[in-house]
Every structure is written in C-alpha cells, then in structure tokens.
Amino acid sequence: MMTEFPMLETERLILRGPQPSDAEAFMAFYRTDRSQYTGGPMTDRQAWNFFGTEIGHWAIRGFGMFIVTRKGSDDPLGIVGHWYPHGWPEKEVGWVLFDAASEGQGIAREAAEACIAHAWTVLKWDTIVSYIHPENAASIALAERLGATLDREALQPKPETPGLVYRHPRASA
C-alpha cells in the first residue's frame, strides 16, 4: 500500500502530505488550549494516534489534510485540507494553525482557498462545508472571509454536540 500525497502551491505556501517529523508540532498544538475547538486538548498518546489517523485518512479516502509550510522552509505551520472521516454527513475543508504566531497573516486563508479550489476542480466534490465550533470566532471569521455562509439546515457530524456548518459557495465559472 502506497500513499501518494499531492502538493499544492500558493503564492507564499507549500501544502504537502504529513510526515513523521510533523508529529511533534501536531502533539504540541493538542497539548494547548488552542486546540479546544478542534477536539483538544488531548494527551500525547491520543494526539499521536490522531496524527496517524491524519495519514491513514489519505490512504483510505485518497485525499486528506495537508501540512502547511512557507516556501523555503519545511517547518509545519498548520494542517489544512480535506476531511471526511466515517460518519461525516458531507466532505469538509478544515484548517488549523499550530501556533498563534502564525495567525493574522492570511496563511490559513491562503491555504484554505487552495484546498477549496482543489476540492472543486480536482477532487470534483459536489459540496464543501466547514464544521466549526460555535465559540471559535477566528474560524468563523475565516469561513465568512472565504464566502461561506451558515447553513442551519445541514446535518451535523456529531449531533450530540452540534456545531456550526458553514457552506462554501461553488466557484462561478
């Protein structure tokens, strides 16, 4: 079994497949309260398995989450991409920046825009949503900057803890 990771390039960023060396940054993020809206905080044991899941998702689905790096540096800044685990009602584009220092520069936006375009044009998705915690103001703001709108009718991935479903508009040709 081979997993092939495509690479996406934007003006400032390279989005590549997750590598073993990224596990530490991933676990470090999940140790902090920054992860509270994306399933954390969690123990290293949980986060390491979750990182393995990120890689396995690629093998099972043929797409997955990219590690975001700046051109010229391989340091992992965050994880952005395509997410469709078991039970998700729709395919999602999601984003996480590991460190607060990476915020405010449009990095998540630039990466998410590339992934949304990839979802429409290469993966040929019919719909794209982002599932967002109701208190995650930064992510809500980004979803809205990306042109997504709140869909109150959409099915929830975890009905026992409902969140916000932002629906991305199909790019007009």
Added chain:
Amino acid sequence: MSTQIPKLETNRLSLRGPEPKDYPDFKATFTSYRARYMGGPLNAYEAWMLYAAEIGHWQIRGYGMWMIHDKTSDETYGMAGAWKPAAWPEAEIAWVIWPDKAGHGYALEATHAVRDYLYAQKGWETAVSYIDPKNLDSIRLAERLGAVKDHDAATIDGNDAVYRHPAPADLKGSQLAHGIEMEISHYADPLFKPKGWAID
C-alpha cells in the same frame, strides 16, 4: 514519503499492510465486546479513526500491524505486528484475532512470523507485549510464544502487564522455537489439530 509494507508468508497465512477494503472486518471486531481489552468497544467513528491510525503508524514508524489473511481464500483473520504509539515505554508485539476465527492457531502463527521478521530484518534486540491482566487468552498466547512477565518493566498506565519476549539470540534455533513451529504445524495437520477448548 511512503512506507512499502513488506508481505510476510507463513504456512497458512499471508500478512499484508492494512488496506481500506479490510476495514469492515476490523470494525466488526473493534466495535464488539472482543475489543474490551484493546481500548474498546469503540463506536463506528472511533473504530474508523483507529483503523486510519493503524495505517498511519506504518508511515510514522516504518513498522506496524499487518492484516492476517488466509493464504488461499484471502479472508482476514485478525492483525499482528509491531505497535509503538506515543507514551508506549517500548515497542510492543501485538495481535488481535477476530472472535469467530479464534482457536486455529492463527495468532500464534502470525505473531511468531512477525517476531522473526522484527528480530531478523528490523534488528530488534528485545520486545514486549502489553496485556490486560484479565485477558487470559492473550496471556496464554504470550506464554506459548515464550514471553514471561517482566515485573520491572515500565507499563503503559499501570493497568497492563508487561510480557517480555525471548531475545533474538535466545530464540534462534532454540527448543522453544521448534516447539512453537511444531504447535503451528499441528494446527495445520488434521491428524494433530487440537481438540477441546479454543485458544488463539
């Protein structure tokens, strides 16, 4: 970056990397009571996330859990291999057999093969298995493999017993190794097939 997962062959079994199409068999076991000593039973979402993590483990560590297939029918019987997520004090040799496939010596045959591979091909000098003290079938299998309880070794979280496998030098060509191979061959031979209580 990609790990090529080696294929291992034994008398009756073919061991290959976990593939997406094998997931339903994994899910059936890990959402069942059979998984009670392996962190389960899991719900469907958790089982899927763990299966993906099994695949990811190979990429991160360069080793992991093989899917055990029947060499002829390709049917899956369980998993066996090497496992070292974060917080594991040492790399372990682990196994799981689907509940309706127990009692045929498949876990013994598969685990004996992966241990040989890890020793001979990956250079492992030692290996442990972390086992729930109530999981008597697994403890029995560890003992048939020659592992003994290591009271001094660090546990994962205090709720597990550590069984240490014989070192490569103590296993190679030993009476123990011959005994394991004889037990495996008996499972495959109708004349010697064990009768009575099913064990892994």
